[in-house]
Each structure stands twice: as C-alpha cells, then as structure tokens.
Amino acid sequence: MKRIFFTAAAILTILRANAQEVKDSTGYESRKLKIEEINLVSSYYQQNGENAAVTGGIGSQKLTDIANVFDVRLFKYDRKHRKHTFDIEIGLDNYTSASSDRIDLKANSSASHGDTRIYPSLTWTVENEKKGTTFGAGVSSSKEFDYLSFGANVSFAQKTRNRNGEFAVKFQTYQDIVKVIAPVELRQGGREDDDYPSANRRTYAGSLSYSQIINQRLQVTLLADLVSQSGYLSMPFYRVYFTDGSVHQEKLPDSRLKIPVGFRANYFLGDRFIIRTYYRFYTDDWGLTSHTANIEVPVKITPFVSVSPFYRYYTQSAVKYFAPYQQHSGSDQYYTSNYDLSKFSSNFVGAGIRLAPPRGVFGLQHFNMIELRYGHYMKNINMSSNIVSVNLKFK
Numbered sequence: 001m002k003r004i005f006f007t008a009a010a011i012l013t014i015l016r017a018n019a020q021e022v023k024d025s026t027g028y029e030s031r032k033l034k035i036e037e038i039n040l041v042s043s044y045y046q047q048n049g050e051n052a053a054v055t056g057g058i059g060s061q062k063l064t065d066i067a068n069v070f071d072v073r074l075f076k077y078d079r080k081h082r083k084h085t086f087d088i089e090i091g092l093d094n095y096t097s098a099s100s101d102r103i104d105l106k107a108n109s110s111a112s113h114g115d116t117r118i119y120p121s122l123t124w125t126v127e128n129e130k131k132g133t134t135f136g137a138g139v140s141s142s143k144e145f146d147y148l149s150f151g152a153n154v155s156f157a158q159k160t161r162n163r164n165g166e167f168a169v170k171f172q173t174y175q176d177i178v179k180v181i182a183p184v185e186l187r188q189g190g191r192e193d194d195d196y197p198s199a200n201r202r203t204y205a206g207s208l209s210y211s212q213i214i215n216q217r218l219q220v221t222l223l224a225d226l227v228s229q230s231g232y233l234s235m236p237f238y239r240v241y242f243t244d245g246s247v248h249q250e251k252l253p254d255s256r257l258k259i260p261v262g263f264r265a266n267y268f269l270g271d272r273f274i275i276r277t278y279y280r281f282y283t284d285d286w287g288l289t290s291h292t293a294n295i296e297v298p299v300k301i302t303p304f305v306s307v308s309p310f311y312r313y314y315t316q317s318a319v320k321y322f323a324p325y326q327q328h329s330g331s332d333q334y335y336t337s338n339y340d341l342s343k344f345s346s347n348f349v350g351a352g353i354r355l356a357p358p359r360g361v362f363g364l365q366h367f368n369m370i371e372l373r374y375g376h377y378m379k380n381i382n383m384s385s386n387i388v389s390v391n392l393k394f395k
Contacts, residue, residue, distance in 0.1 A: 031076055031077055031078060031079070032076060033074050033075070033076045033086075034074065034075060034076065035072065035073070035074055036073040036074060036075045036085065036395070037073050037368070037393060037394065037395045038070075038071065038072050038073070038393070038394040038395075039069075039070075039071040039073075039391060039392065039393050039394075040068075040069070040070055040071075040391070040392045041067075041068070041069045041071075041389060041390070041391045041392075042066075042067070042068050042069075042389065042390050043065075043066070043067045043387055043388065043389035043390075044064070044065075044066055044387070044388050044389075045063075045064065045065040045066075045067070045385065045386070045387045046063070046064050046065075046385060046386050046387075047061060047062065047063045047064075047383070047384070047385035047386075048060075048061065048062050048383070048384055048385070049061030049062075049379070049381075049382055049383030049384070050382050050383075051339040051381060051382065051383065052098070052099035052102070053099070053235065053238040053239075053250070053336075053337060053338035053339065053340070054099040054100055054102050054103060054183075054237060054238060054239060055099065055102050055105075055239060056238075056239040056240055056241040056247070056325050056326075056337050057241075057324050057325040057337030057338070057339060058325045059098075059099060059102060060098040060099060061098070061099055061383060062097075062098040062099075063095060063096070063097045063098065063099070064095060064096050065093055065094070065095040066093070066094050066095070067091065067092070067093045067094075068091070068092050068093075069089060069090070069091045069092075070089070070090050070091075071087065071088070071089045071090075072087075072088045072089075073085060073086070073087050073088075074086045074087075074088070078126075080128075081129075081130070082126050082127060082128045082129075083126070083127045083129065084124065084125070084126050085123075085124070085125045085126075085127070086122070086123070086124055087121075087122070087123040087124075087125075087138075088120075088121075088122055089120065089121045089122075089123075090118075090119075090120045091117075091118070091119040091120070092116065092117070092118055092119075093116065093117040093119075094114070094115075094116045094117075095114060095115060095116075095117075096114040097114070100115075100237070103181065103183055103184060103237045105183075105184065105185070115144050115145050115146075116144065117142060117143065117144040118142070118143050118144075119140065119141065119142040119143070120140070120141055121138060121139065121140035121141070121151075122138060122139055122140075123136060123137070123138035123153075124136065124137055124138065125155075132158060132159030132160075132161075132163060132166075133156070133157065133158050133159070134155075134156070134157040135154075135155070135156050136153075136154065136155040136156075136170075137152075137153065137154045137155070138151075138152070138153045139151065139152050139153075140152075140153075145179070146178065146179040146181055146196075147176065147177070147178055147179070148176065148177045149174055149175070149176045149177075150174070150175050150176075151172065151173065151174045151175075152172070152173055153170060153171060153172040153173070154170070154171050155168065155169065155170040155171075156168070156169055156170075157169075164212060164213040165210065165211065165212040165213070166210070166211050166212075167208075167209070167210050168207075168208070168209045168210075168211075169206070169207065169208055169209075170206070170207040171204075171205070171206050171207075172203075172204070172205045172206075172207075173202070173203065173204050173205070174201075174202070174203040175200070175201075175202055175203075176200065176201040176202070176203070176231075177198050177199075177200060177201075178198060178199050178200070178201055178232055178236070179196040179197075179198055179236075180196055180197045180198060180199055180232070180236040181196050181236050181237050182236055182237060182249055183237055183239050183247070183249070185247065186247065186248075186249060199231065199232035200231045200232065201229065201230075201231040201232050201233060202229065202230050202231050203227065203228070203229050204227070204228045204229075205225060205226070205227040205228075206225065206226045206227075207223070207224070207225045208223075208224045208225075209221055209222065209223045209224070210222045216268070217267055217268045217269070218265065218266070218267050218268075219265070219266045220263070220264065220265045220266075221263070221264040221265075222262075222263060223260075223261065223262035223263070223264065223280075224260075224261045224262075225258070225259070225260045225261070226257075226258075226259060227257070227258035227259075227260075228255075228256075228257055228258075229255065229256040229257075229258070230254060230255045230256075231254060232254065233252050233253065233254060233255075233256055234249070234250045234251055234252045234336075235250055235338070236249055236250075237249075238250035238336065238337070238338055239337070240328055240335045240336060240337050241325055241326045241328070241337070242326065242328050242329060242330060243326055243327065243328065243329050244329075244330070245326070248328075248335065250335065250336045250337075250338065251333075251334050251335055251336075252286075252321060252334050252336060253286070253321075253334055255285075256284055256285065256286055257284060257285045258282065258283075258284040259282070259283050259284065260280055260281070260282040261280070261281055262278065262279060262280035262281070262292075263278070263279050263280075264276075264277070264278045265277045265278075271300070272299060272300040273297065273298070273299055273300075274297065274298045275295070275297055276294075276295065276296040276297070276298070277293075277294065277295050278292070278293070278294040278295075279291075279292065279293050279294075280292040282316075286319040286320060286321065286341075287317065287318070287319050287320035288316055288317055288318070288319045288341065289316065289317050290314065290315065290316035290317070291314070291315050291316075292312065292313070292314050293312070293313045293314075294310070294311070294312040294313075295310065295311055295312075296308055296309070296310035296311075297309055297310075298354075304355065304356055304357045304358065305353070305354070305355055306353070306354045307351060307352065307353050307354075308351060308352040308353075308354065308373075309350075309351040310348075310349070310350055310351065310352075310375075311347070311348070311349050312347070312348040312349075313345070313346075313347055313348075314345065314346045314347075314348070315344075315345040315346075316343065316344065316345075317343050318341060318342045318343040319336070319341045320334075321334040321335055321336050321341070322336055322337070322338070322341045322342050323335065323336075323337065324337060324342075325337055339381055339383075342381065344379050344380055344381045345379070345380050346377060346378060346379045346380070347377070347378050348375055348376070348377045348378075349375065349376055350373065350374050350375030350376060350387075351373070351374065352371055352372065352373035352374075353371065353372050353373075354369065354370075354371040355369065355370050355371075356368060356369040366394050366395060367392070367394055368393045368394055368395040369391075369392070369393040370390070370391070370392055370393075371390070371391040371393075372388070372389070372390050372391075373387075373388070373389050373390075373391075374386070374387070374388045375387050375388075
C-alpha cells in the first residue's frame with residue numbers, strides 16, 4: 001500500500017500545479033493540454049482448481065496475480081472547438097502459477113513458475129460536440145516471456161439529431177508472436193533450450209453498437225461483434241494424453257470465427273437505485289456457444305457513498321475438439337484437454353463500495369473517488385477464485 005499512497009501524493013502535486021493555470025475570464029477555451037482525470041487500479045486475484053491444461057486436464061490450477069493499471073487522461077480544445085482526449089495507460093501484472101511450473105515435470109520450481117506482463121496503450125479521440133461525432137484511434141502492446149502482442153484500433157461514433165441515440169463502429173487488430181515452448185519431454189533431445197521457435201497469431205475484430213435513451217429512467221444499448229483469428233491458436237505447452245498413455249502437444253485449427261451479440265439496459269429507479277443489466281450470446285465455428293447474464297444494482301446510501309452488489313451467470317458448451325485426460329485417440333485430427341474449452345457453468349457474485357465526497361477523499365480536493373470491490377467466482381468443474389480490487393480516481 002505504500003506504493004499506492006506515494007503515487008497518490010505525486011498525482012496530487014501534478015493536479016495542484018495544473019489547477020493553478022490562469023483561466024481566461026472571457027470564457028475562451030484554452031488550447032493547452034490539461035489533465036482531465038487520473039486512475040490507479042490495483043487488484044489481487046487468487047485461484048484454485050484441479051483441471052490444469054498444462055498437465056493434460058488434471059492437477060493443480062493454483063494461481064495468484066497482482067495487477068496494477070495506471071491511467072492518465074489529458075484533453076485540449078482546438079481552434080474549431082473540438083475536444084481532443086489522450087488516454088495513456090500502463091499495466092503491470094505479476095503472477096505465479098502452479099500449473100505452468102509443470103511445463104518441466106521434473107523441476108521443483110522452474111522459470112515458468114511466475115512471469116510479469118507489461119501492457120501499455122495510447123488512445124486519441126476527437127469529439128465535435130456541434131456535429132455529435134467522435135473519432136478515435138489507438139495503439140497497444142503486451143509483453144511477457146512467451147508472448148508479444150501489438151494492437152491497433154480505429155473508431156467512429158455519431159449521435160442522432162436529438163442527441164438521445166448514438167451509433168458507434170470500431171475496428172481492432174492484434175498481431176501476436178508466440179514462443180512455441182513445448183513440454184520438456186516433447187522437446188528435441190528432451191532438454192531445456194532457450195532458443196525457442198516462434199509462431200504468429202492474427203486477430204481482426206469489428207464491433208457495432210447502438211445506444212438509445214428511451215426516457216429519463218431507461219437507457220439501452222445493442223452490441224454486435226465479428227472476430228476472426230488465424231495462425232497458431234494452440235497453447236504449445238498444454239499437454240494432451242491419449243487413450244494409449246502417450247503425451248502430445250495441444251493441437252487446434254489455425255482459424256476461428258467468433259460472433260458475440262449483446263444487450264445492455266440501465267434503469268434508474270428513483271434517486272437512490274440503478275439497475276444495470278447485461279446479456280450476451282456467443283457462438284463460434286469451433287462449436288462453442290455461451291450465454292452470459294449479468295445484473296448490478298448500485299444503491300446510494302448517502303449522496304456520496306454507494307454500494308453495488310452484482311451477480312453474473314455464465315454457461316457454455318464444449319468445443320468439438322475437447323476431451324478429458326486420456327480420452328483422445330490417434331484418430332483425432334485436433335485435440336485439447338483445456339477445461340476452459342469444456343462444457344461448464346459459472347457464478348460470479350460480489351459487491352463494491354464507492355466513496356466520492358464533494359470535498360475529496362480524506363479532505364484532499366483532487367482525490368475524487370475511491371472504490372473497493374470484491375468478487376467470488378465458482379465453476380461447476382471444481383474451480384474457484386477470489387478477486388479484490390481498489391480504484392483511486394483523481395480529477
């Protein structure tokens with residue numbers, strides 16, 4: 001927690017200096033770049049289970065992850081009074097995993113036991129309030145020991161004439177490089193080799209959405225996506241055991257087409273209650289279909305304190321290529337024992353508490369909000385996890 005408060009002190013210094021800029025008394029919008037808000041999100045995730053894909057669908061899935069995301073949003077107005085927003089985000093995850101440590105079955109503890117992932121991103125948007133249009137573009141990257149990803153996106157949104165509706169379209173791509181790290185017994189010569197071969201993975205996604213204010217209490221959004229993946233889509237260190245006892249690397253098709261569609265509705269029940277609902281249907285050409293239903297009900301305890309209980313139910317079918325430990329045979333063209341691709345259902349339940357006092361958290365004017373959330377996740381295939389997160393906002 002010391003790191004969080006040291007960072008908070010630095011943020012407050014920046015915001016105090018930013019607030020001391022002299023404003024033009026004529027109401028002219030300054031074209032200098034200013035800080036709009038800063039967010040710091042930290043979370044701790046812990047998981048247990050007995051269906052590790054690294055060991056062929058059996059074995060410990062114990063995992064812990066500590067994640068930190070630092071987000072700074074800057075803005076300025078240009079000569080045409082268009083608002084330009086620059087969102088700079090840097091994420092850093094550090095995890096330890098009992099299952100990935102078993103890439104080498106003979107090692108008590110190997111280099112794969114833990115890893116650190118770094119994922120920066122930059123997004124630029126320009127909003128023309130007069131025309132009701134918003135254009136955006138962004139780039140991102142993610143790096144860990146066996147994985148390197150580069151992403152890019154462009155987006156456009158147009159409000160309706162009465163400003164009660166908005167249509168949005170977004171295109172994204174991710175170009176990934178995967179180190180093909182095989183289980184140790186399947187490597188050439190059966191020994192460690194740091195000079196791993198690599199393979200490419202490509203993702204292209206298009207998203208459409210339409211949001212509409214129905215009345216003062218109800219807002220709805222329709223969502224649709226089309227995602228195409230190609231290249232090396234298997235996980236190279238996931239084992240698959242055949243009926244004859246032999247061990248193999250996971251093998252999946254080199255293309256996948258995903259189609260999710262969703263619906264979101266927010267209903268404002270008086271001044272103290274909001275009912276937020278979400279449903280998504282998903283299908284792909286690997287044979288997986290799923291349904292997600294989510295509800296969250298923020299409740300204002302006071303004008304500055306609210307709690308948000310939430311619940312999510314999820315269910316999916318198995319892909320055509322899944323079978324448990326020692327259930328695949330040599331006649332199978334593709335095979336996996338990864339239980340994330342099996343048939344299961346899950347429940348995720350928890351709550352958050354949010355404090356946003358008008359004079360700032362702890363009386364610090366620019367410390368705008370603090371939110372603490374906890375969730376417990378349960379699968380019906382002997383897997384569970386817990387996550388706790390804290391979000392600090394400065395404005």
